[in-house]
Amino acid sequence: MSGRSPQGAEHTAARRSDPSSRSASEETPRRAPGPVGTAPGTTAPAAAPTPGTAAEPEPHPRTAPGTRTRGTGTGTRRAALLSTALVAVLALLALVSAGTGAYDIPLGDVLASVQHHLGLGGAPLDRVGESVLWNVRLPRVVLALLVGAGLGCAGALMQGVFGNPLAEPGVIGISAGAAVGAVAAIGLGLSFFGNWTITVCAFVAGLITVSSVYLLSRNGGRTEVVTLILTGIAVNAFAGALIGLFVFFADSGQVNQITFWQLGSLAQATWPKVLAVLPCAVAGLLVAPFYSRRLDLLSLGERPARHLGIDVERLRLSLILVVALLTAAAVAVAGVITFIGLLVPHLLRMANGPGHRFLVPGSALAGAVVLVAGDLAARTLAQPAELPLGVLTALLGSPFFFWLLRRTRRKQGGWA
Numbered sequence: 001m002s003g004r005s006p007q008g009a010e011h012t013a014a015r016r017s018d019p020s021s022r023s024a025s026e027e028t029p030r031r032a033p034g035p036v037g038t039a040p041g042t043t044a045p046a047a048a049p050t051p052g053t054a055a056e057p058e059p060h061p062r063t064a065p066g067t068r069t070r071g072t073g074t075g076t077r078r079a080a081l082l083s084t085a086l087v088a089v090l091a092l093l094a095l096v097s098a099g100t101g102a103y104d105i106p107l108g109d110v111l112a113s114v115q116h117h118l119g120l121g122g123a124p125l126d127r128v129g130e131s132v133l134w135n136v137r138l139p140r141v142v143l144a145l146l147v148g149a150g151l152g153c154a155g156a157l158m159q160g161v162f163g164n165p166l167a168e169p170g171v172i173g174i175s176a177g178a179a180v181g182a183v184a185a186i187g188l189g190l191s192f193f194g195n196w197t198i199t200v201c202a203f204v205a206g207l208i209t210v211s212s213v214y215l216l217s218r219n220g221g222r223t224e225v226v227t228l229i230l231t232g233i234a235v236n237a238f239a240g241a242l243i244g245l246f247v248f249f250a251d252s253g254q255v256n257q258i259t260f261w262q263l264g265s266l267a268q269a270t271w272p273k274v275l276a277v278l279p280c281a282v283a284g285l286l287v288a289p290f291y292s293r294r295l296d297l298l299s300l301g302e303r304p305a306r307h308l309g310i311d312v313e314r315l316r317l318s319l320i321l322v323v324a325l326l327t328a329a330a331v332a333v334a335g336v337i338t339f340i341g342l343l344v345p346h347l348l349r350m351a352n353g354p355g356h357r358f359l360v361p362g363s364a365l366a367g368a369v370v371l372v373a374g375d376l377a378a379r380t381l382a383q384p385a386e387l388p389l390g391v392l393t394a395l396l397g398s399p400f401f402f403w404l405l406r407r408t409r410r411k412q413g414g415w416a
Contacts, residue, residue, distance in 0.1 A: 243261075
């Protein structure tokens with residue numbers, strides 16, 4: 001890769017293509033010094049080309065997906081438009097979700113109440129409306145936003161770390177592993193970190209799981225698709241067995257809580273839960289975009305990335321910690337919600353390409369959009385009952401995963 005900026009390269013190309021900008025020395029053909037005995041100023045005869053040989057073309061350097069090239073203006077504009085559209089859709093969905101439910105609140109009243117609480121005018125609702133909006137709906141909307149953003153960003157990071165489009169916290173067992181930590185905290189009645197106990201246990205279990213998956217799926221310096229999927233199946237089965245053991249030894253109250261973790265739901269959202277998960281989610285979401293350029297270089301392969309100055313193992317270890325943090329934060333408050341980290345990055349790649357500068361923050365935004373919309377559907381499709389959010393995302397994400405699996409197999413020509 002060249003060290004010059006794209007602007008400098010474009011100016012150089014313009015000077016070369018403009019005849020008026022050439023210097024006198026460039027207009028005069030350069031004379032090679034002749035061999036011994038040749039008179040000064042005489043041009044030595046050119047060497048005849050070897051018969052049967054052709055001029056070797058100049059090698060074209062391989063470009064990382066996120067590297068700027070001459071035609072990136074359109075891609076930058078498209079990324080800006082997509083980001084603006086995602087922010088607008090997310091704001092609209094959040095307002096609609098805050099006002100929709102068994103106790104309907106008009107959209108104008110929601111805006112007026114929010115403005116009143118922010119000191120920007122507006123007017124408060126009646127006592128019941130204020131209680132429903134601020135104690136039930138808004139904590140749930142904020143929690144869905146944080147969980148969706150964390151899962152979407154974790155999926156994009158995992159696919160970049162593993163160099164595999166099928167990597168996702170739920171598919172390869174990381175969500176289930178983090179859930180084991182949370183269920184263990186519930187079943188054993190642990191409280192050594194107060195409100196943070198479940199989050200810490202989920203983080204430690206998720207970190208152990210993601211490290212095991214990473215080590216077991218490596219073969220010959222690369223991650224194989226089949227090994228990754230089979231490792232995920234084994235981890236999910238083992239995590240399910242551990243959760244079953246905790247259910248067997250738990251009392252009725254703990255069984256209800258464990259069932260919540262298995263199905264995935266935001267029904268028990270409260271402001272204390274939002275505050276418990278907020279530092280972990282925000283820390284992971286703020287750190288992740290700083291690795292975008294290095295992920296683009298890693299996508300060229302481990303050896304080219306090392307030649308370009310990337311410490312590959314240190315990069316993988318750092319991102320594994322970020323993925324474990326984001327996944328644990330999501331699982332600790334919402335249970336196992338799968339396929340968000342698989343579905344969202346692929347849709348964004350189809351829309352704007354594989355560059356991680358947009359893909360990582362864009363996956364966080366799109367994940368928040370998908371989960372806020374999914375939670376709204378879970379609350380309203382079967383009123384007065386409520387569908388488990390994890391079941392709903394699995395129903396929608398499984399067909400997409402089957403299609404992606406077949407598409408990847410066709411591209412690789414089979415895995416036999």
